[in-house]
Amino acid sequence: MSEEIDNSKRHFLTVATVVVGAVGVGMTAVPFLSSMQPSARAKALGGPVDIDISKIEPGGLVKAKWRLKPVWVVQRSRAAIAELPKNAGLLRDPDSAEPQQPGYCKNESRAIKPELFVVVPICTHLGCIPLYRPEPGDPSIGPTWPGGFHCPCHGSLYDLAGRVFKNVPAPLNLPVPRYRYVNDKVVRIGEDPAGSHSSYRQPLIW
C-alpha cells in the first residue's frame, strides 16, 4: 500500500516538476468571484472583512483581501471532501499539527464547514500565490493528482485542504485565518466564532 502511495506521489510530483514552466496558461475554467465588502474603517484599521459567498458555485472560488493579504473561499464538492482522507500518507502534516490554523479548524477539512475552505493562499516556501487546481488528474500536474493548489514558483503542492505534500520546497500547510459565519451568505475574516476563543497566533509569513 505505502509503495503504491509512494509511486503515485513520485509520478505526479515528477510530472509537476517537468511542467512547472507551462502552467498558468490553459487553466481549467473555474468561476472566480471578487466579493470583498470591507468598510472604509475596516480597511484603515485592518479589521474584520466580510466576504459574500452567496454566489459561489460548486468548485468555485471567491477572492478577497484582508490586511492587504489575499483570502480565498473555495467551495469543495462532496466528492472532493470524501477524497481528503486518502491524501494523508502523501502529506507532510496531514493532521495539522503545526499551528497554521485556528483550533476550530484543526480537523480533516481544516474548516468550520467542510464544503467551504477559507485560506490565505500564500505559499509557505517563499510567499508566491499558488494556482487553484481543483480537478483530479489535472494534466498539467499528473494523472494521480487529487486536486488542490500548485505553486508555480518552485512546484510546491497542496491538497484541497491546503495541506502540503511531502518532497516539495514548502515546509508547512497553507495558513487558515480566523473566521466565522455571520450567516449562510457571509463569512467574516478576522473574527472567531462565538464561544470559541482562539489563542491562534497568525503565522509570520502573513
Ligand code: FES
Ligand atoms: S514560493 Fe511556492 S514553491 Fe517556492
